[in-house]
Amino acid sequence: MFCTVRVVKYWDDKELIRVVMTVSGDILLCDLDAFFASVEQLDHPEYRGKPVIIGGRPGERGVVATCSYEARKYGVRSAMPMVQAVKLCPDAVFLPVNMDRYRQVSARVFAVYDRFAAQIEKVSIDEAYLAVPSGVGLETARKIREAVRRELGLPVSVGISVNKLLAKMACELAKPDGLYRVAKEDMPKIIWPMPVSKLHGIGPQTKEKLNRIGVKTICQLAKFPERELIKMFGAAVGVMLHQRANGNDIREIQAEREIKSIGEETTFPKDVYDQDAVLTTLMDLAGQVGYRLRHKGLKARTVTVKIRSADFSTITRSQSLSAAVEGDGAIYKVARELFVTNCGQPPWRLVGVQVSNLDSYEQLSLFQEKDEKVSRVVDKLKDKYGMGVIKRGSLLLSEERKKKQ
Structure with a gap:
């Protein structure tokens, strides 16, 4: 571990205490x-130099996941509604997310x-x-x-x-x-002339509040009395704003983060009325979640399903298991039961699968052993040949039906 200078502040009997430790590195x-777009341009040389927008097809619902720099010249940005992106750049290459x-x-x-x-x-x-x-x-x-x-x-x-x-x-x-x-x-020359909105951690509301007291640049914020910031924003935020404006940051590199849950969800391009089509999507999502779970060396005790209807009403339902699982089949079985029991009336707009209460090891039942052995064999094929190399029969039948529609 490298050593760095670290300034910690806290309040004790209304007195601001500073504890200084040194670190370096x-x-x-x-x-x-533009990662997603760059991958697509890498895989498809014909897209290079063209505006590429990732998130869906023209006419489909959704938002821009990311876009190439060529598309950004037209004003397209991440999280922009796809309808607006089409208006700004109608000749772009529009692609779905290939996560x-x-x-x-x-x-x-x-x-x-x-x-x-x-x-x-x-x-x-x-x-x-x-x-x-x-x-x-x-x-x-x-x-x-x-x-x-x-x-x-x-x-x-x-x-x-x-x-x-x-x-x-x-x-x-x-x-x-x-x-x-x-x-x-370099702070005075490079960072301080920037508007306060460029300081990481300052959102629109904080920016407006600072602007109202005449603080518009990072330099003005750095020189603004710290106690006044604390009065306005509270001790934690006030100290953080003053410290960051002066280039101080005590956050450490978190090399290992505890994983509390793993999930995947899909927003359908159009509202779905067919329950079997939703169940097919749930099977695919369960496979993606299981793949990520096994690659982390983890098993899950709780499976959660998220269901969003066409009117945007959303419910989540969970089931905890007596034994932890990692196989695609076991995850899908629970997800399917939760959906069928709680799905209400069609149409549906979004479904998701999440697993939590994660363990690193659990004794498996005979069914689980078979399910997870099959899943691990499939994982090896995916690792070697790509995620689309093998799919369940029901997923392939679903894709064939879509092609015929």
Whole structure:
């Protein structure tokens, strides 16, 4: 573990106490640029240089998951309704989310990161913090970018600094497909002139509240009396705002996070009236959840189903089991029963499957052993040949019916 300077604040009898500990090291934030779109452009060379929008087909319901930088020039952004994205960029390539493929590529990218840093905190499928010894951050970032580009053909932006906050802001400055280093002494020149909204952790409401008292830049926030911020926002938030504006961040790299649940859900392109079609989707989701569960070396004692109707009313129902499971069949069996019992009347808009109360080991029944052995054999085939290499017969029949419609 590297040592870093760490300032901790707390209140004792209305007196602000500071405890200072020292730490050191460089922090990197690696962010795969427009990841989903970049993977699609990698797999389909004909899409390169074109605006690519991931999230669904024109005319379908949903939002933009991500888009290429070519599409962003038209004003398209993540989380934008797909209808609006079509209006802004009607000639774009519109594609559904292929999460299995993105996870596969993400795993290969993180395997590259593993070669350069012992401490890695996975933020999301396309973003991670890496801790490296002090002074080697810039060179390590160059090597990571070269390796990811050479071995996987993907762009990755990297921000380098002394803590997570500044590494995040440096990464934003590095995009797209670049690297940027922000040292603590660079704060007045690089960070302070920015509007307060650019400071990680400040949302629209906090921004408006700060603007009303004349605080519009990070520099103004850094120099604003800390006690006044505490009066306005409370001790925790007030101290955090003042510290971050001055480039201080005590958060550590969390190399291992306890996994509390694993889930997958699907929003249907159109409302679904056919219960069998929903059950087929639940079977696919149970398979995805089971695959992730087994790859983490875990088993689950609770299965939860999420059901959303066309009027947006949503229910979740759970069932806890006497023995932990990891097989696709066992997860689907419970999910199916929960759906059939609680689904109400069609149409349905969304369904999801989640498992929780996770264990690392549990004695299996004979049925579970068979189910999980089959699931593990399927996992090996998926790992080697891709997620779509093998599917249950009912899923294939469902796909054939869709093609004929």
